[in-house]
Amino acid sequence: MKLKAKMYNRTFEFHSVAEVLAKANEVKAGDTWQGIAAESQSERVAARLVLSRMTLEDIYENPVIPYEKDEVTRVIYDDLNQYVYNEFKGYTLGELREYILAHTGDEVLRLGRGMTSEAIAGVAKLMSNLDLVAASAKIRQPARCNTTIGLPGRISYRNQPNHTTDDVNGIMASMKEGFTYGSGDAVIGINPVEDNPENTAYLLKTVHEFMEEWKIPTQACVLAHVTTQMKAQELGAPIDVFFQSIAGTQATNDAFGITKDLLENAREACRQGGNSLGPNFMYFETGQGSEVSLEGDEGIDEMTLEARTYGFGRHFQPFMVNNVSGFIGPETIYDGREVVRADIEDLFMGKVHGLPMGIAPCYTNHMRCDQNDQENGTMLCAMAGSFYFMGVPGGDDIMLNYQDTTYHDDASIREILGLRPTPEFEKWMEDMGLMEDGRLTEIAGDPSIFEK
Amino acid sequence: MANYQNDMERMIVESVLAELRKSGAAPAAYGNTTAGSVIEDGVINLPDVDHPTLTNAKNYAAVEAMKQVTTARIGLGRCGTRQRTDTWLRFQADHAAAMDAVFLDVSDDFLKKNNLETITTRATTKDDFLREPNWGTQLSEEGVKKLHEICKQDTQIHEQRFHSTITKVQVQIIISDGLSSRAIEANIPEILPPLVQGLEAAGVTVGTPVFVKNGRVRVMDQVGMELGCDVVLNLIGERPGLGTASSMSAYLIYRPTKDTVEADRTLISNIYAGGTPPVEAGAQLVDLIQDILKYQCTGVKLNEATK
Incomplete structure (x- = not known):
């Protein structure tokens, strides 16, 4: 493994795989904050040159956090397909970039089964924005809970009707409006203010009653801690899918209060006692920078840790993985340029892991970012075949205090790219008179259509 | 159409x-x-x-x-x-x-009008403040010096007013811009006068309130350790949402140390005209600070003590 590269008159020397991975990154506030970013543009490109010559085996033999020390590393290595790994282990990351761009989505999915997460991150670091979009667009591994997301020609949305006090009438009002724009075929997902089993169970029951009354083919979730949701299930709440935030180091997962065993138990609880068809029962949220903001980064760069998060997540065969890199804060993702880059990196890395990826190209008010950046990110990720986005009324999440994709954006993306909702949901919209030939009808956008 | x-x-x-x-x-x-x-x-x-x-x-x-x-x-x-x-x-x-x-500073006019001296932190610009979360928790050398000068004046003022000698005040109020300068400009003129007068009427010695520019919550720990006062109150701008940009929080700590953790703090959040109005929050803080001085603690310990 060579760790030196010459850039015209300057030679740069690196000392570890982790250092090369960090310095090869596009500019990210989190790496700068950690003090691990390249100090010049030339050093950045030198790191990429070194990285492009490393083989899959070089990366495999040098995990950024040791197997013995970290549960995430163990999950990644234990789940690796050894046959595929052996077939490709002599390829350099530069060659793998070309392989991915030149081969079909299914061939890339097969390759992905033999790549450690660090290697997938490494290839992404060698790619331009359009490389990432072109590669992501062809990779599709659909997932099913009650309905299937990620089918060709389709794009779905999470209806996100959050409320400042969990007021159920307020939640239902936003949810109804979202449905009329075609948002909610991925999931109805409510972030609760009160993280307790009774509240979680109450919200789930109320939403399910509405879904049953209006025969809406989708799934619902209250995004409390997974242990809270499991207690809500014991109280009789209908569970379609369990939500949890996950991260790329054991230290950060400790801070989230989760382990591999806990998540396996949750999946089993949904498989045996849940309400849904399956076989995919988990909903994960992730984001570049969550590890460093919780002091669980182990000195590794945020993009590589995000890939490791996907390596951990794929173990549980989730129904959806939602990336919220723009939510963490300016100390990890500073501005519009950084967040758009992170969104398409994450979409690519997740898809190579075989995950059903959705993106929230979102931003907080203390980032140098605005709605135009958010919309640019949404359009790029839609072209790159994101399985779904969020749907937030007017883009303003009044409970989490950040901005995300609007119900309007959801409908716009479908009409711009000619994409449809899930087949069952499209039929439901047609039956309700909300959609014709994949376009909204005159009555769409009116939450009072559900009034009797 | x-x-x-x-x-x-x-x-x-x-x-x-x-x-x-x-x-x-x-x-x-x-x-x-x-x-x-x-x-x-x-x-x-x-x-x-x-x-x-x-x-x-x-x-x-x-x-x-x-x-x-x-x-x-x-x-x-x-x-x-x-x-x-x-x-x-x-x-x-x-x-x-x-x-x-978030990005605009509290105006010089405002600080002058409200007699607030500025103490600086290690974060000299908004960009530094946002990129390096720890810098806003540490006072600059100059800031420390100025803080001690103001404190010394406070003890002299106390002697002149009450003819008794103190080496330090009981309560030091700091005002930090945090993530909203707007919150400071909107709430401080209403909360500060009743708060200071209320405490003094209750016989509590209060230092001259100071403005900490580019300050975060934890900067109050250093202020407390430098001055050796009993209680530090940090009135700080909250991260704005689209609904309001003027919400402020009040954090309280009793005799902070290097080992102070978040659970040691007492907090009143959502202080603005549409939440807890600043005048009302000021009255609450007067009562709360008297409790803190009585029970000699804040945070989880105070909750238990006042059960």
Whole structure:
């Protein structure tokens, strides 16, 4: 493994795989904050040159956090397909970039089964924005809970009707409006203010009653801690899918209060006692920078840790993985340029892991970012075949205090790219008179259509 | 563009509403299908989004009722698949207010008018402040020096006023911009006078309040350790949402040390005209600080002590 590269008159020397991975990154506030970013543009490109010559085996033999020390590393290595790994282990990351761009989505999915997460991150670091979009667009591994997301020609949305006090009438009002724009075929997902089993169970029951009354083919979730949701299930709440935030180091997962065993138990609880068809029962949220903001980064760069998060997540065969890199804060993702880059990196890395990826190209008010950046990110990720986005009324999440994709954006993306909702949901919209030939009808956008 | 049918519907709805309004049964803008801006003295006000602006409602009253139970941006209507002009402008205005609250400094005029001296932290610019979260928790060398000077003056003032000698004050109030300079400018003039007067009336010695520029919550720990006072109160701007950019928090710590953790702090959040009004929060803080001095603790310990 060579760790030196010459850039015209300057030679740069690196000392570890982790250092090369960090310095090869596009500019990210989190790496700068950690003090691990390249100090010049030339050093950045030198790191990429070194990285492009490393083989899959070089990366495999040098995990950024040791197997013995970290549960995430163990999950990644234990789940690796050894046959595929052996077939490709002599390829350099530069060659793998070309392989991915030149081969079909299914061939890339097969390759992905033999790549450690660090290697997938490494290839992404060698790619331009359009490389990432072109590669992501062809990779599709659909997932099913009650309905299937990620089918060709389709794009779905999470209806996100959050409320400042969990007021159920307020939640239902936003949810109804979202449905009329075609948002909610991925999931109805409510972030609760009160993280307790009774509240979680109450919200789930109320939403399910509405879904049953209006025969809406989708799934619902209250995004409390997974242990809270499991207690809500014991109280009789209908569970379609369990939500949890996950991260790329054991230290950060400790801070989230989760382990591999806990998540396996949750999946089993949904498989045996849940309400849904399956076989995919988990909903994960992730984001570049969550590890460093919780002091669980182990000195590794945020993009590589995000890939490791996907390596951990794929173990549980989730129904959806939602990336919220723009939510963490300016100390990890500073501005519009950084967040758009992170969104398409994450979409690519997740898809190579075989995950059903959705993106929230979102931003907080203390980032140098605005709605135009958010919309640019949404359009790029839609072209790159994101399985779904969020749907937030007017883009303003009044409970989490950040901005995300609007119900309007959801409908716009479908009409711009000619994409449809899930087949069952499209039929439901047609039956309700909300959609014709994949376009909204005159009555769409009116939450009072559900009034009797 | 509204079609003929919608115009007809709107006329009918509006004539019914005009009747209702005469009897006081409907709010003024009820059923108005455009957000509209009130123009006063030739000045265009922000479009009102408290009422539905969709043009195709099957039941306007129902949408109006929905907007009463959530501040979410619903009932907006659409042009094609996009937002209408006025709701889009209002969104931009609200985001602009939030960004300006974060990125603009508290004005020099404001500080002068409210007799607030500035103490600096290691974060000299907003960019440093946002990129390096720890820098806003550490005072600059100059800041430490100035803090001690002000404290020394406070003990001299105390001697002149009360003819008794103290080496330190009991309570030091700091005002930090945090993530909203707007919150400071909106709330400090109302909260500070009743707070300081209330404490002094209760016989508590209070240091001259100072402004900590580019300060975070934990900067209060260093202030407490430097001055050796009993209680530090940090009035700090909260991260703005689109709903309000002027919300402020009050953090309290009793004799902080290097080992102080978040659970050791007592917090009142959501201080602004639409939440806990600043005057009311000031009165609450006077009582709370007396409890803290009595029980000699804050945070989880105080909750247990006052159970």
